[in-house]
Amino acid sequence: MRTTLCDTLGIEHPIVGFTPSEHVAAAISRAGGLGVLGCVRFNDPDELDAALDWMDANTGGKPYGVDVVMPAKIPTEGAAVDLAEYIPPEHRDFVRRTLDELGVPELPADEQQREGVLGWLHSVARSHVDVALRHPVRLIANALGSPPVDVIEQAHQHDVLVAALAGKAEHAVRHVDNGVDIVVAQGHEAGGHTGEIASMVLVPEVVDAVGDRVPVLAAGGIGSGRQVAAALALGASGAWMGSYWLTTVEYQQIPGNSVTQQALLAAGSSDTVRSRIYTGKPARLLKTRWTDAWAVDGAPDPLPMPLQNILVSEAHQRIMRAEDPSVVSMPVGQIVGRMNEVRPVADVMADLLAELDKTITGLNDLR
Amino acid sequence: MRTTLCDTLGIEHPIVGFTPSEHVAAAISRAGGLGVLGCVRFNDPDELDAALDWMDANTGGKPYGVDVVMPAKIPTEGAAVDLAEYIPPEHRDFVRRTLDELGVPELPADEQQREGVLGWLHSVARSHVDVALRHPVRLIANALGSPPVDVIEQAHQHDVLVAALAGKAEHAVRHVDNGVDIVVAQGHEAGGHTGEIASMVLVPEVVDAVGDRVPVLAAGGIGSGRQVAAALALGASGAWMGSYWLTTVEYQQIPGNSVTQQALLAAGSSDTVRSRIYTGKPARLLKTRWTDAWAVDGAPDPLPMPLQNILVSEAHQRIMRAEDPSVVSMPVGQIVGRMNEVRPVADVMADLLAELDKTITGLNDLR
Numbered sequence: 001m002r003t004t005l006c007d008t009l010g011i012e013h014p015i016v017g018f019t020p021s022e023h024v025a026a027a028i029s030r031a032g033g034l035g036v037l038g039c040v041r042f043n044d045p046d047e048l049d050a051a052l053d054w055m056d057a058n059t060g061g062k063p064y065g066v067d068v069v070m071p072a073k074i075p076t077e078g079a080a081v082d083l084a085e086y087i088p089p090e091h092r093d094f095v096r097r098t099l100d101e102l103g104v105p106e107l108p109a110d111e112q113q114r115e116g117v118l119g120w121l122h123s124v125a126r127s128h129v130d131v132a133l134r135h136p137v138r139l140i141a142n143a144l145g146s147p148p149v150d151v152i153e154q155a156h157q158h159d160v161l162v163a164a165l166a167g168k169a170e171h172a173v174r175h176v177d178n179g180v181d182i183v184v185a186q187g188h189e190a191g192g193h194t195g196e197i198a199s200m201v202l203v204p205e206v207v208d209a210v211g212d213r214v215p216v217l218a219a220g221g222i223g224s225g226r227q228v229a230a231a232l233a234l235g236a237s238g239a240w241m242g243s244y245w246l247t248t249v250e251y252q253q254i255p256g257n258s259v260t261q262q263a264l265l266a267a268g269s270s271d272t273v274r275s276r277i278y279t280g281k282p283a284r285l286l287k288t289r290w291t292d293a294w295a296v297d298g299a300p301d302p303l304p305m306p307l308q309n310i311l312v313s314e315a316h317q318r319i320m321r322a323e324d325p326s327v328v329s330m331p332v333g334q335i336v337g338r339m340n341e342v343r344p345v346a347d348v349m350a351d352l353l354a355e356l357d358k359t360i361t362g363l364n365d366l367r
Numbered sequence: 368m369r370t371t372l373c374d375t376l377g378i379e380h381p382i383v384g385f386t387p388s389e390h391v392a393a394a395i396s397r398a399g400g401l402g403v404l405g406c407v408r409f410n411d412p413d414e415l416d417a418a419l420d421w422m423d424a425n426t427g428g429k430p431y432g433v434d435v436v437m438p439a440k441i442p443t444e445g446a447a448v449d450l451a452e453y454i455p456p457e458h459r460d461f462v463r464r465t466l467d468e469l470g471v472p473e474l475p476a477d478e479q480q481r482e483g484v485l486g487w488l489h490s491v492a493r494s495h496v497d498v499a500l501r502h503p504v505r506l507i508a509n510a511l512g513s514p515p516v517d518v519i520e521q522a523h524q525h526d527v528l529v530a531a532l533a534g535k536a537e538h539a540v541r542h543v544d545n546g547v548d549i550v551v552a553q554g555h556e557a558g559g560h561t562g563e564i565a566s567m568v569l570v571p572e573v574v575d576a577v578g579d580r581v582p583v584l585a586a587g588g589i590g591s592g593r594q595v596a597a598a599l600a601l602g603a604s605g606a607w608m609g610s611y612w613l614t615t616v617e618y619q620q621i622p623g624n625s626v627t628q629q630a631l632l633a634a635g636s637s638d639t640v641r642s643r644i645y646t647g648k649p650a651r652l653l654k655t656r657w658t659d660a661w662a663v664d665g666a667p668d669p670l671p672m673p674l675q676n677i678l679v680s681e682a683h684q685r686i687m688r689a690e691d692p693s694v695v696s697m698p699v700g701q702i703v704g705r706m707n708e709v710r711p712v713a714d715v716m717a718d719l720l721a722e723l724d725k726t727i728t729g730l731n732d733l734r
Contacts, residue, residue, distance in 0.1 A: 001734055002733060168636075169636075187565060188555065188565055189555070196637060197556070197636050197637060198556035198566060198588055198701060199567045200554065200556055200565065200566045200567055201556050201636050201701040201702055201704065201705075204591060204593050205704060220567065221565055221567030221568040222567070224571060226571050226600055226602055227567060230598075230600040231597075232730055233730060234593050234594065234597050235593055269564050269568050270535060334564055334565060334568040337568065337572060338571075357734065360730045363596065363727045364727060366369060366727075367724065367727065
C-alpha cells in the first residue's frame with residue numbers, strides 16, 4: 001500500500017505516528033511509518049537534543065519527524081514567573097482544593113517545582129525547531145496550524161518538510177498559502193486540540209480545498225485498518241495517528257505511563273471530553289475525576305493559552321505521581337474505546353496494514 | 368455495488384434516504400435506494416395515510432420505508448393542551464420576545480394555531496405505525512432507538528423490517544436484543560438527534576458489537592461517493608443519508624422549503640450547532656439567528672421532550688412563514704457544507720454511485 005505521501009516522506013507505509021515518547025516514535029519509523037516526536041514536554045533544548053541523538057541511533061536510518069506547538073502569530077510573552085502574575089488567585093485556590101478533594105498527594109518537599117511546560121511558549125517552540133534542524137529530521141509538524149513563515153523557510157532551507165494541523169478547510173488553504181507541505185486534517189473525534197467538524201466531513205473538504213497542491217493526512221478516530229481505508233477513501237494520502245500508540249509496550253518506558261495506560265485501557269469511546277482545561281484551547285482529554293471537577297457548576301472558566309497550562313502545571317506533576325488512574329490528565333481521542341490491550345508498535349503496525357489490505361479486497365469484491 | 372443490505376431490503380444500491388418529503392422519498396426509491404418518509408410532521412393519521420397512498424402510486428413498485436419517533440419506554444402523556452400547563456411562562460416570554468427581536472411576523476389572524484407537532488407523542492407515533500402497516504412498507508425506522516418490543520413484533524407479523532438509530536455500541540446491542548433488524552449508527556456529525564461519538568469511531572464499534580446478527584447502516588456526514596466508500600470500509604452495509612436530500616429539486620415541492628434551501632446552500636460545515644432547543648434532546652441544527660438567540664447568556668435551558676417541541680411549535684410555524692433564511696429552524700448535519708446546489712434526486716444518486724465506484728478503483732490501484 002503506497003500513496004504519494006510515501007514518496008514525499010521516504011516511508012514504506014502511509015502511516016504517520018505522533019507520540020510524546022522517543023521510544024514509540026523510533027519504533028514507528030522502524031516499522032515503516034513516520035514516527036513524529038512531540039517536543040512540547042522538553043523545557044530544556046538540550047534534553048530534546050539528547051532525545052533526538054537517541055532517535056538518530058535507534059531508527060535504523062529510517063526517517064522521522066518532530067512536532068512543535070507554535071502559533072502563527074508571535075505572541076507577547078515573558079518568563080513563566082512573569083506570566084504567573086496574570087493567574088487569578090481564585091483559579092489557584094480551585095486547583096489546590098480540587099487536588100485535595102481528589103486525594104492527589106502534594107509533591108515531596110525535595111522535588112523542586114518545575115516551571116510548567118514551557119513548550120507552549122513561542123520562544124521555547126522556536127528553540128525546538130533550531131534543535132531539530134541540527135538532526136536529520138524529515139518533517140516538522142505544528143500542532144497549532146501554520147508556523148510563522150520564517151520558520152517554514154528555515155525548515156525548507158534544511159530540506160525539511162513542514163506539516164500543519166487544520167480543523168477547517170479555510171485554515172488548510174491558509175497553511176498551504178504560507179508554504180506548508182503537508183496538511184493534517186484533524187477531526188473532532190481526535191485527541192488533543194481539535195475543532196468541531198468530524199473526520200468524515202472534514203477530510204474530503206480539506207482534500208478538495210487544497211487540491212493537488214499538497215498531500216492531506218487524516219487525523220482523528222483512526223486505530224484500525226478499516227479506519228485507515230476509510231481515510232484513504234475520503235481522499236487522504238495517509239493517516240496521522242496519535243492516541244493509538246499510547247497503549248503500546250514502548251510507551252511504558254517513560255516512568256508513570258503505566259498508570260496512564262491503565263486508565264486508557266479501561267475507557268470506552270464515550271469517555272472523553274473536549275475542554276479548555278489542558279492548554280486554554282479546546283482539546284479532547286480522557287474523562288476522569290479531574291476533568292469532571294472542572295465541569296461542575298461553580299468551577300472557574302479555564303484561562304487562555306499559555307496561562308492555563310502554567311496554572312495546571314504543578315497539578316499535572318502531582319497527578320503523574322499519584323498513581324491513580326481515576327484522576328489522570330491525558331489528551332486522547334475517541335479511538336480510546338478500541339485501545340484495549342498493550343502491544344508492541346510493530347504488531348500494531350502489522351495488524352493495521354493487514355486489515356487495510358483485507359478491507360480494500362472486501363470493497364473490491366462488492367462490485 | 369451490492370451488499371447484504373440490498374438483498375435484505377430488496378433494493379439495488381446500498382443507500383437509504385431519510386426525508387420528511389414524500390416526493391423525495393419516492394424519488395430515492397425510484398432511483399434504486401430505499402426512500403424513508405419521516406412521519407413526525409403528520410399529526411393526523413389520515414394525512415399520513417394519504418401521503419403513503421401517494422407513495423404507493425409513485426415509487427414504481429420499488430420498496431420504501433417510514434421513520435417514526437418513539438421512545439422504547441411508553442411515557443405518561445396527555446393531550447398537548449394538558450402538557451402545555453407544564454411550560455413555564457418565562458420560556459413562553461423568551462420565545463415571544465426572541466421572535467419579535469428577530470423580526471419574525473405573527474401568524475395571520477385567520478390561521479388557526481396548530482397544536483404542535485404531536486408526532487413526538489408516543490400515541491401519535493403508534494398511530495403512524497398502524498397506518499404504515501396498512502401499506503406495503505418494507506421498513507419502519509425509529510429515530511429514538513429501539514421501539515417497544517410489541518411494536519417490533521407487530522411489524523414482523525406484517526413482514527416489515529425494523530431499523531433503529533444508535534449513537535453508542537451498547538445501545539445498538541440492546542436494539543438487536545429487542546428484535547431490531549437493522550441498526551443505523553448515527554455519528555456526532557449527523558443532523559437531528561445525535562450523540563457524542565463521530566462516525567469514524569462509532570461505525571466500526573457498532574459493527575463489531577452486533578457482529579453478523581444484523582446489517583449496520585452508517586449515518587452522519589455522508590454526501591458523496593467517497594463518504595459512502597468510507598462507510599463501507601468501516602464495515603457498514605450501506606449509508607443512511609438524511610441531510611443531503613434537503614437540497615434536491617423534489618424537496619422544493621413542499622411550500623416554504625425553498626427558503627430553507629437558501630439557508631442550507633449558503634451554510635458551511637461549521638454552520639451547525641448541537642442543541643436541545645428543537646425537541647428537548649440534543650439534535651444538530653443549522654446555526655441561524657434563532658439558534659444563536661438560545662445560546663446567549665440568560666437564555667432559558669430547553670425543556671425536556673416533548674415539552675420543548677410544544678413550546679417552539681408556534682415559533683416554527685411563524686419561522687416557516689417568515690421567508691427569512693437567517694432565522695430558519697432546521698435539523699441538518701455537518702455535510703451541509705457540501706450541499707451547494709439544487710439537483711434532482713436521480714442525479715444525486717447517480718453521482719454518488721459513480722464516485723463510489725471510482726473511489727474503490729482508486730483504493731485498489733494503490734496496492
